[in-house]
Amino acid sequence: MSNPFTKVLIVEDNDGDAMLIRKMLEGAEAQHFEVTRAESLSEATKLIGVKTFDAILLDLSLPDSHGIQTIESLRAVAASIPVIVMTGLSDETVGLNAVQKGAQDYLVKGKVDAFRLVSSIRFSIERQRTIIEKDKVERPKAQIITLTSYKGGTGVSSIAVNLAYTLATTVKKKVLLIDAAGFANHISILLNLRPKCNLADICKQGKELDKQFLDTAFSTLGDNLSIICGLLKTSDFYDINPSFIKSLLETVSYDFDFIIIDTKAGLLDELNMLAIQQADMLFVISTTELLAMRDTKFYISALQEFGIPEEKIKFILNRDDLDVGILDKKLAQKKIDIPIYSSLPNDWQLSVKASNYGKPILDVDPKSKLGLAYKNFAAKVANVNLVSFKQDSSKPEEEKEKKKGMFPWG
Ligand SMILES: Nc1ncnc2c1ncn2[C@@H]1O[C@H](COP(=O)(O)OP(=O)(O)O)[C@@H](O)[C@H]1O
Ligand SMILES: [Mg+2]
Incomplete structure (x- = not known):
């Protein structure tokens, strides 16, 4: 990646979960991350309007949005940014549903370590880039x-x-x-x-x-x-x-x-x-x-x-x-x-x-x-x-x- 910092937006209302992810990313050696946090979907939407992000880590249960609707609303304002969904231990099917709705990957909270987190972000960014390139080849020019x-x-x-x-x-x-x-x-x-x-x-x-x-x-x-x-x-x-x-x-x-x-x-x-x-x-x-x-x-x-x-x-x-x-x-x-x-x-x-x-x-x-x-x-x-x-x-x-x-x- 040419940009020295990978800019990640964490959308997570739980302070403990957000802190854990931030620590894993800021401690990563293979790659430098610049982390921004939003506590709600509306805060995330505002940030996306004014800042650039390479990837979004998204908790689906937020104060102003729940479940699959959260990914749909986020994709509507940030279709080109790869999204990785974070789910609780008991709702892996929600993670799979989110992937069907356009998330690049999902991670189960409590089961994820720094290595898995960083590789998921890298993989998601690459995959999103390939999709955009492929889309270009397949779609005729306006x-x-x-x-x-x-x-x-x-x-x-x-x-x-x-x-x-x-x-x-x-x-x-x-x-x-x-x-x-x-x-x-x-x-x-x-x-x-x-x-x-x-x-x-x-x-x-x-x-x-x-x-x-x-x-x-x-x-x-x-x-x-x-x-x-x-x-x-x-x-x-x-x-x-x-x-x-x-x-x-x-x-x-x-x-x-x-x-x-x-x-x-x-x-x-x-x-x-x-x-x-x-x-x-x-x-x-x-x-x-x-x-x-x-x-x-x-x-x-x-x-x-x-x-x-x-x-x-x-x-x-x-x-x-x-x-x-x-x-x-x-x-x-x-x-x-x-x-x-x-x-x-x-x-x-x-x-x-x-x-x-x-x-x-x-x-x-x-x-x-x-x-x-x-x-x-x-x-x-x-x-x-x-x-x-x-x-x-x-x-x-x-x-x-x-x-x-x-x-x-x-
Ligand atoms: N087919 C039409 N029949 C009747 N009035 C029309 C028609 N097309 C445009 N107009 C009217 O002509 C006026 C000028 O149109 P407008 O689109 O502003 O032109 P321009 O952009 O070329 O200056 C407007 O009042 C518009 O409502
Ligand atoms: Mg005119």
């Missing part, structure tokens, strides 16, 4: 989707939020949503979040990001959606460092299926440029007004001039049935000169209602045209077939195929 537009107000933040939520809930993908749109902080408003950490706090950690810190830094909604909220105060701006954000994307790239980045309008900003360059798919959002279309056409050619490959750029038409501008989607497609990847109907009332409630469109009205359009959009992004979400207006695939040849832009 696809990064950046949403952008030439001007503000076209629906970038709304689409980022609703696409992320639909991918997480309907398609069951693991999604990280990042608000890189500056001070507007629209994502936390649209999802009614009270974030503990934002993008600036994560940047403050520097390049070497600690997974344990990240486990507690993300806000979450349901099982599959993690969120990093935007900037809150002027001083946050000075903490933003695009190269640290690049490291963040690398560090978490095997933990998610999709990373969705909301940006503020325009190109000429270091953070926007990073989000655009890192994208596997770049969704350029436009509404239907003629001027918006012109701007979008110009914007897409500027992106290409900046070296963004054409195949990464996807055109999204928002509020496609709004009573202004280009009403014919085919004409819109022709104007922009690239195919429409997805289009979303106008539903001002539902959009306002959703943002007032701080809820995604799908939670407010899943059967609405806009809700269905999000389901189809998410299915396309995840490359899955959600036939049942087909909208009434959509033509059968065959017919679409036949028509393709009739229009040069089809």
Whole structure:
């Protein structure tokens, strides 16, 4: 092990037991240990949020948690730290159950000596590391989707939020949503979040990001959606460092299926440029007004001039049935000169209602045209077939195929 000290957190309410373990570890000759003790699950959770640990020794009976629930709660806040459970003489089956719930090992109090304790810690750390490495090899890298537009107000933040939520809930993908749109902080408003950490706090950690810190830094909604909220105060701006954000994307790239980045309008900003360059798919959002279309056409050619490959750029038409501008989607497609990847109907009332409630469109009205359009959009992004979400207006695939040849832009 390269680090001279192995940092161990003992979670144990019994002073005598805690002292015994501390003595064994501090007396170990083969390895140096730095020992921290928590007397309850809540104290342990707090410590994990502010300090790094290599391993946790966990007593399952604590003043604020008992039995298997203790390991489940701890793993929820410290999934990447190996946990060794300490059980009483009479409950070895509990130890085995804990291993099934993700503990690396269990030790029976009163039967453990310094040698067994130290080797269990070393073994658990190694095993956890192997699991993480194996997971990396087996899991594909997250696809990064950046949403952008030439001007503000076209629906970038709304689409980022609703696409992320639909991918997480309907398609069951693991999604990280990042608000890189500056001070507007629209994502936390649209999802009614009270974030503990934002993008600036994560940047403050520097390049070497600690997974344990990240486990507690993300806000979450349901099982599959993690969120990093935007900037809150002027001083946050000075903490933003695009190269640290690049490291963040690398560090978490095997933990998610999709990373969705909301940006503020325009190109000429270091953070926007990073989000655009890192994208596997770049969704350029436009509404239907003629001027918006012109701007979008110009914007897409500027992106290409900046070296963004054409195949990464996807055109999204928002509020496609709004009573202004280009009403014919085919004409819109022709104007922009690239195919429409997805289009979303106008539903001002539902959009306002959703943002007032701080809820995604799908939670407010899943059967609405806009809700269905999000389901189809998410299915396309995840490359899955959600036939049942087909909208009434959509033509059968065959017919679409036949028509393709009739229009040069089809
Ligand atoms: N499909 C839609 N139908 C109706 N209103 C929409 C739609 N998409 C977004 N909006 C509304 O448009 C406004 C701007 O959206 P927002 O997501 O903040 O845009 P941006 O992030 O591009 O500035 C918001 O009031 C939002 O509710
Ligand atoms: Mg926005």
